[in-house]
Amino acid sequence: MWLRMTAIFEKTFKEFIRDRSSLFWTIAWPALWVVLDCLIFTQGIPKPILPRIKASMTLQMMGFAIMLAGMANLPASIAGDRERGVYRKLASTPIKAWEDATGRLLALLLFSVVSSLIVLAVGLALGSRFEVTGIRLLKSIGVALLPLLSSGGVGLIIGSTAGSAHSAVSIGVGIAVITSAVSGVFAPYQMLPKGLKIFSKLYPPSTSISALIYLILGRRYAGSNPLTRLHAIYIVASSLLLHLLGLWLYHLKLWSRRL
Amino acid sequence: MYAVEVEDVSKLYGDVTAVDGVSLTVDRGVLYAIMGPNGSGKSTLLSMIATVNRPTSGVIKVMGHDIVEEADEVRRLINYIPEFNFSSKHLTGFENIILYASLLGIPRSEARGIAEELLRRVGLRDAANRLVSTYSRGMRRRLELATALIGDRPLIILDEPSGGLDPSMRRIVMGWLLEEVKERGKTILLATHIGEDAEAADRVAFMKDGRVVAEGSPEDLKRRYIKESIIDVKLAAKGLKAMELLRGLAIDGRVMETDEGYRVFVEEPEKMTPRIVESLNSSGYKVLEINTSTPTLEDAFFKMTGSTLG
Numbered sequence: 001m002w003l004r005m006t007a008i009f010e011k012t013f014k015e016f017i018r019d020r021s022s023l024f025w026t027i028a029w030p031a032l033w034v035v036l037d038c039l040i041f042t043q044g045i046p047k048p049i050l051p052r053i054k055a056s057m058t059l060q061m062m063g064f065a066i067m068l069a070g071m072a073n074l075p076a077s078i079a080g081d082r083e084r085g086v087y088r089k090l091a092s093t094p095i096k097a098w099e100d101a102t103g104r105l106l107a108l109l110l111f112s113v114v115s116s117l118i119v120l121a122v123g124l125a126l127g128s129r130f131e132v133t134g135i136r137l138l139k140s141i142g143v144a145l146l147p148l149l150s151s152g153g154v155g156l157i158i159g160s161t162a163g164s165a166h167s168a169v170s171i172g173v174g175i176a177v178i179t180s181a182v183s184g185v186f187a188p189y190q191m192l193p194k195g196l197k198i199f200s201k202l203y204p205p206s207t208s209i210s211a212l213i214y215l216i217l218g219r220r221y222a223g224s225n226p227l228t229r230l231h232a233i234y235i236v237a238s239s240l241l242l243h244l245l246g247l248w249l250y251h252l253k254l255w256s257r258r259l
Numbered sequence: 260m261y262a263v264e265v266e267d268v269s270k271l272y273g274d275v276t277a278v279d280g281v282s283l284t285v286d287r288g289v290l291y292a293i294m295g296p297n298g299s300g301k302s303t304l305l306s307m308i309a310t311v312n313r314p315t316s317g318v319i320k321v322m323g324h325d326i327v328e329e330a331d332e333v334r335r336l337i338n339y340i341p342e343f344n345f346s347s348k349h350l351t352g353f354e355n356i357i358l359y360a361s362l363l364g365i366p367r368s369e370a371r372g373i374a375e376e377l378l379r380r381v382g383l384r385d386a387a388n389r390l391v392s393t394y395s396r397g398m399r400r401r402l403e404l405a406t407a408l409i410g411d412r413p414l415i416i417l418d419e420p421s422g423g424l425d426p427s428m429r430r431i432v433m434g435w436l437l438e439e440v441k442e443r444g445k446t447i448l449l450a451t452h453i454g455e456d457a458e459a460a461d462r463v464a465f466m467k468d469g470r471v472v473a474e475g476s477p478e479d480l481k482r483r484y485i486k487e488s489i490i491d492v493k494l495a496a497k498g499l500k501a502m503e504l505l506r507g508l509a510i511d512g513r514v515m516e517t518d519e520g521y522r523v524f525v526e527e528p529e530k531m532t533p534r535i536v537e538s539l540n541s542s543g544y545k546v547l548e549i550n551t552s553t554p555t556l557e558d559a560f561f562k563m564t565g566s567t568l569g
Contacts, residue, residue, distance in 0.1 A: 007357075015347060084343050084345050085341040085342065089340070089341055092310055093363060094335060094364060258312075258330075
């Protein structure tokens, strides 16, 4: 079991880090946004709050990197494998569908950690400052898994239905960019019109990124409190539901015909 | 006990019948070829034997194990190579072998030795640590064929094994497969639309429109279906009129188009050769070469089904 799962994990992770175009979209692009945000879009901000404003932007782009990994890299890998007949080969080996899915999702987890740490390093180099320790740090890590869970769910849906790796990347990047733009991942929550504020609170990836900012930097930077008891339950449940929906579709489209 | 038993198996995709009531048996320790044009149902049949697809009806057994009831057991006995380029282009040749060895449950320490040996056997030792994205199509196919030999499985199922290979490499690959059968006692079941691949087999099944239409040894099939002689005509340029002329001279109008000309089925080649040349020349076609040729499995398939394999 472990041997097969780690084989898929290793294959998927190596494919993620060796595919230059996905490296650009998932790591270079969010990192570039941090550079632009920190150097250009922070003019005129009072010095005492500047490090935290930059930290907020860095967290948003870390979230965006996680969204891209889940929504573009994962489906590109799945659709590419389906295109090349890899699933036919896998289906004839003793691997179980859940071992395959777990291997892929663990690769996504590691890749997301790597990409968000690179974005974090860029942010820190440009003056972002965080003061988070102890329990709050552990809670933050837990909350950071939520955008990964929901984006991974969206990625599983795209990967299971897209016709090719190319279209999977296009659809995934498109969804990640557009939904980020309208849900406050790119812009401060306070600047969104009323309708989009509602969307931002309902869309699992954006509301969990907002929860992360709230937990680390406070309400002022998150724009609202997404961690009320009811909303916290909603974030966890909706992220989980989206992920389970993705897993169900993945199984249905790629594994259910196997004996 | 047979290596493979297929009993009245059908596979339907909606209204489309991909495999239609196929029955066949494959003995252990033989090379068995299923030959047919694209879309004849041979890949679907192989994928069912490889536990990838469920038959709509009928029974398939591999080494005595029912593929539906005992799929996990069957997967421990087979190594299936699908038609597509399934190797990962972002991994090296070596890493690809390790991946598929791990999926078959072979520990990493053992897999390394297997990978080195297999890459040497298929002539990819020097390219072992290069990414597959830098491989030619033929190198990639050789790598994938190497994965068929991982784990010493008694049944190897190959879908179009020589796809993407040039004729000389194709012969080398068929040599490796024969070696697996003769020296290691393995059973190989392959699907192909290339007659030359099937010539090396112990037994051949012709498939058309989802059905097995003939079965036997290559010599058997040729003897059974080709009573007449075949004349190979190479022309400077082919044309519809040339085809029509040759059909008029052939038995039952049986003329098969080839890359450079036509193969014409005739009764008395000595008499027909000058007639063919004269007829083509008088219609403005330049005959480059004309020979009486030995019948092939492709000829037998054409004679039996009326269609070519291309």
